[in-house]
Amino acid sequence: MHMADALISPAVGGAMWAATAGLIAYSAKKLKEEADERKVPLMGVLGAFIFASQMINFSIPATGSSGHLGGGMILAILLGPYAAFLVMASVLIVQALFFADGGLLALGCNIFNIGFFPCFIVYPLIYRKIVGDVPTQKKIMLGSLVAAIIGLQLGAFGVVLETVFSGISELPFRTFVLLMQPIHLAIGIVEGLVTAAVVTFVWKARPEILNSGERSIPIGVVDMKKVLLGLGVAAAIAGGVLSWFASSNPDGLEWAMFKTSGKEELKSHETVHTSLASIQEKTAFLPDYGFKKAESEIEPEASVEAPWPAVDSGTSVSGLVGGGLTLLMAVLIGLGLKLKRRKSVA
Amino acid sequence: MNNIGKNSFDIGYMDTLAEGDSLFHRLDPRAKLITTLIFIVAVVSFDKYALSALTAFFIYPIVLICFGELPYRYMLKKVLIVSPFAILVGIFNPLMDRQTLIQIGSIGISGGWISFISIIFRFILTVTAAFILISLTGFNAVCGALIKFGVPRPFVVQLLFFYRYIFVLTDETERMVRAGSFRAFNSRAIGFRTFVSLVGNLLLRTLDRAERIYRAMCCRGFDGHIRIIRAMKISYKEIVFTFGWAFLFVFLRCFNIPLKLGTLITGFLK
Amino acid sequence: MSHHIVEANDLYFTYPDGTAGLDGVSFHISHGESVALVGENGAGKSTLLLHLNGYLSATQGTLRIGDSILTSKNLNIVRRTVGIVFQNPDDQLFMPTVFDDVAFGLLNLGCTGDELERRVMQALETVGAQHLRKRPPYKLSQGEKRSVSIATVLAMSPDILVMDEPASSLDPMSRSRLIKLLKTFRHTKIIATHDLDLAIDLCERTIVLHQGKVTADGPTLKLFQDEDLLRRSSLERPLRMQKCPVCSLVNDK
Secondary structure, eight states: OOGGGGGOOOOHHHHHHHHHHHHHHHHHHHHHHHHHHHHHHHHHHHHHHHHHHHHEEEEEETTTTTTTOOOOHHHHHHOOOHHHHHHHHHHHHHHHHHHOOTTTTTHHHIIIIIIIIIIIIIIIIIIHHOOSSSSOOHHHHHHHHHHHHHHHHHHHHHHHHHHHHHSSSSSOHHHHHHHHHHHHHHHHHHHHHHHHHHHHHHHOOOHHHHHHHHHOOOOOOHHHHHHHHHHHHHHHHHHHHHHGGGSSSHHHHHHHHHHOOOOOHHHHHHHHHHHHHHHHHHHOOOOHHHHHHHHHHHHHHHHHSSSOOOOOOHHHHHHHHHHHHHHHHHHHHHHHHHHHHHHHHO | OOOOOHHHHHHHHHHTTOOOOSSSTSSSSHHHHHHHHHHHHHTTSSTTOOOOHGGGGGHHHHHHHOOOOOOOOHHHHHHHHHHHHHHHHHHHHHHHHEEEEEEEEEEEEHHHHHHHHHHHHHHHHHHHHHHHHHHHHEEEEEEEHHHTOOOOOHOOOOOOOHHHHHHHHHHHHHHHHHHHHHHHHHHHHHHHHHHHHHHHHHHHHHHHHHHHHHHHHHTTTTTSOOOOOOOOOOHHHHHHHHHHHHHHHHHHHHSSSHHHHHHHHHHHHH | OOGEEEEEEEEEOOOTTTTEEEEEEEEEOTTTOEEEEEETTTHHHHHHHTTTTTTSOOEEEEEETEEEEEOOSHHHHHHEEEEEEEEEEHHHHHSSSSSHHHHHHHHHHHHHHTHHHHHHHHHHTTTOOOGGGTTOGGGOOHHHHHHHHHHHHHHHHEEEEESSSTTTOHHHHHHHHHHHHTOOOOSEEEOOOOOHHHHHHHHEEEEETTTEEEEEEEHHHHHTTOOHHHHHHTTOGOOOOTTTTHHHHHHHH
């Protein structure tokens, strides 16, 4: 469910990072406006709580598999959307840095998929609407279930889109969707039930807790518009600035297009590539020399990219030989360095 | 069933590694952060069939692990632990993409396999780069660098609090789970109800703890602003490190050295 | 030297949910005194401590710290004068490193630069923790955490030191080290504790709380010999006074 650096292209990664960075800045600003001193220690500790509780698995009866808590919804209920988003981002950052859950570039995607949808979309538009100001057990259960299911569906779909647009994985759009969505439906149901159960537990023990989260600046229609606008601007900037990485992009898009529409890809390949190339020229702010050089050097490899062309097999065998040799050398250098260290220590 | 203790041990261990004193450890965290990011972007920017060019990038983690005196076996183990996901998604490539791209004698290697291995390489490179960053820098220092880079202060401060209390909470969780499991008759994973009450109690205690922390902060004069002092210096060492590696990455990205090497050798053999 | 005085006059405090916390508490503690605050759980010890630096405000009655009566307006000054060390060090050490934690209060007071460095190192030296300055709190032992949490408060140079169960969960070595350290402090000390032996070691005077009221206020040893008083306040004699053969052997002074 997490995006990985291995499957991502710089353009997609960069765009999502731009969106996430914008959201973080926006949430931090909103948090400052609230000027609630208590929030910072509370956020930190709740983040640690989510982190710790994600490590406990419980068995799901009749399936023999185990589930665990995601946490975005609970955070949103306790802290309000802005603080909750920041906390989710923190949890994901630590997981990426220490456990390689995803990767640093894909982190932008993950924070967006796992943080944005629960906190900014599903919580205000679904959970709050269902539960309202006077919670009851039934409303909490219904709100959590629907919110969790939809939130996870959106997140999973985000992963599909990001993977397909990156073009590194060969997984076709339709197959990926058919794989991801049902799995995340199940996960969503579990998440919804767990969230509902935990929230009910806390609510019964201390009803005033649920109210403190909702006291924070509510997301009105105006706020959502600003969020979406900001996102759109950020994504557009990212797309433009990073389009010079686009050499890998046309292939991903073209791939997706080919697989979903079945159209003859050569034509679409031309158009996408040329239009992206023209964007590159228009937005290039690095010296031409740098660009052209990169372009021409990438060409021999990019030619492998074009749909099933006749590849010069001689070159490719050399590629394998050279690659294998380089790896071998790298390992030898590593061993050599280690031996040298040991000798100098001894 | 429960790897709570192991996970927090992992984080503590990587933090301990960061206390080392190699040349790389002593560099300003900002330099290391930027270099890691450039590395990852360079690796990730290759097209899906890049294989030979990627191999040259292994020089970065290898040099850093050796000169940083990091435990390579431990790093490798961590990479292996998370590899299933990449393999799981990548495995579709050989299934879908069957067209032969390379012919070695009578054996044809399909594009799918090439892109699959490319994914594996990318995975190893990017994941190791992130681990190395943390093991050479430490989480607190990375956060210090983030503040200097203009990441919103409340966010980073909250990150630091979060990190600080991970251990406290994982300890508490472990104790609760252990106590619960001693009273459970089914020694496998905990049941749903137990889980809910465990997590619910943990949450309530966490909220109490937050209140006590806030109280302690007030008693030391907290006025809403959390000030963090970090002395950071950029010297020529950081500049050499960052620009040196960045230049190498860009160079390797643009010129496929392994390919040239291979061409040389195969030409020789012919 | 009236800035070390703590004077409570008929303090009443009720919690928001209605339970009584303090039920008419009065006492006068003068400069440099060491006073133990004892009582069973729920007697009001922690509640009273939280009044001493204005975290809680009494619903009735006045509290005088030093020269001034405590009001919501002079909280900042009071927090500089009264330093509270809480029971659980993990609640007090919330910054990334030991240095950060000790510097926290000072930074809030506006202290920076060399002065900051000097005062932080001085506080750490007093508790014997200079070598821990770069350590993250989660890597400290219980005893080290306790020492550092004291340092976080010491750095602010309070005149009055208030402590809540300072020796709880400390191993015997750390406990005796702590007692030795606290004996060297010239501050006015108010120590809430269940550890009556610690009270004997550190405090010449003891105030007994029971259900929010002061039931006794006098010399420590004399109080602990009053069986009746102890029973009424749900307390027990300190171990060394319980005619334990081992303890009385050691404490034959």
